Amino acid sequence: MAYATSWDDQPEIEGLPNNFRVAVAGAQMGINRIRWIHPTTLPEHEHPDHEQANVVIQGSVELTIGGETMVLSAGDVAIVPKGTKHSGRSIEGEAVIIEIFAPLRVENLIGALGAPSLPPAADPEA
Secondary structure, eight states, rough: OOOOOOOOOOEEEEEEEEEEEEEESSSOEEEEEEEEEEEEEEEEEETTOOOEEEEEESSSEEETTTEEEEETTTTTTEETTOOOOOOEEESEEEEEEEEEEESOOOSSSSTTSSSSOOOOOOOOOO
């Protein structure tokens, strides 16, 4: 069975200031549309169990991967090997990046982690 959706039909969240994400996922991989509105900064971090690809489709961003800093513009691709420290920042205006993670990072999905707790269900026998 095939699955399809539109980015515009999925919820967008602001994970960091001026850093917006729309996430979709398959069983083994995830893909995100990231929008950075200047100014935004992605603090240095790593994904110990996930490889990441970044495809810039609009604007330009500065990424530092494994200590090497580069400016990527629309059409450029960068790979972040698992366990490699990386960070980034916006340069100007708005940039759009497609991120692909393998395997899937469940924490990118809406409500997967850190969502507010729901109140316990009412006991129908009470």
